Amino acid sequence: MDSEGWLKTGDLCYFNEDGFLYIVDRLKELIKYKGYQVPPAELEHILNSHPDILDAAVIPYPDEDVGQLPMAFIVRKPGSKLTEQQVMDHVAKLVAPYKKVRRVAFVSAIPKSPAGKILRRELIQQAVSMGASKL
Structure with a gap:
């Protein structure tokens, strides 16, 4: 607790x-x-509202020029032909320019803990190991 009685949990609240x-x-x-x-979480909420997206996760992708880029991992609904550009355009219409998704990768499943929490570290490792040339 701080001097004003606030408990510092590391959560973002309002x-x-x-x-x-x-x-x-x-x-x-x-x-x-x-x-x-x-x-x-804000970007994931927007992505999950898209009719062709079954599940989504957003991670920080390391970038020398800007620090980190928002990167989305997307699970398409069966039969969907959703493209990377369509995903980026969907988000761009709904957020400030600095919040736009800059990279997209399509996967068969988002790794999650038994409690359902997204395992972001696994996705970050996967993204970095894929390298820029394969995305």
Whole structure:
């Protein structure tokens, strides 16, 4: 607890107009793009609202010029022909320019813990091992 009585949990939260507390993301999981903070959970919510997306996860992809790029791993719905550009365009219409998804990879499943939490470290390792030439 700090001197003002706040418990520092590392969660990103907000109070709504009725005084209810909402936890929306983890501070440690924020993507740092050109000094801006981009919450992966916000982008995942937008991606999962797309009719051709079955599941999605967003990770920070290391980049020398900007720090980290938002990268999306997408599981398409069966029969979908969704493209990388369509995914990026969908997000770009709904977010500020610094929050746009800059890379996309299609996968058969998003790795998750038994509790259903996205295993971002596994995705980051997979993205880095794939290298820029294979994306």
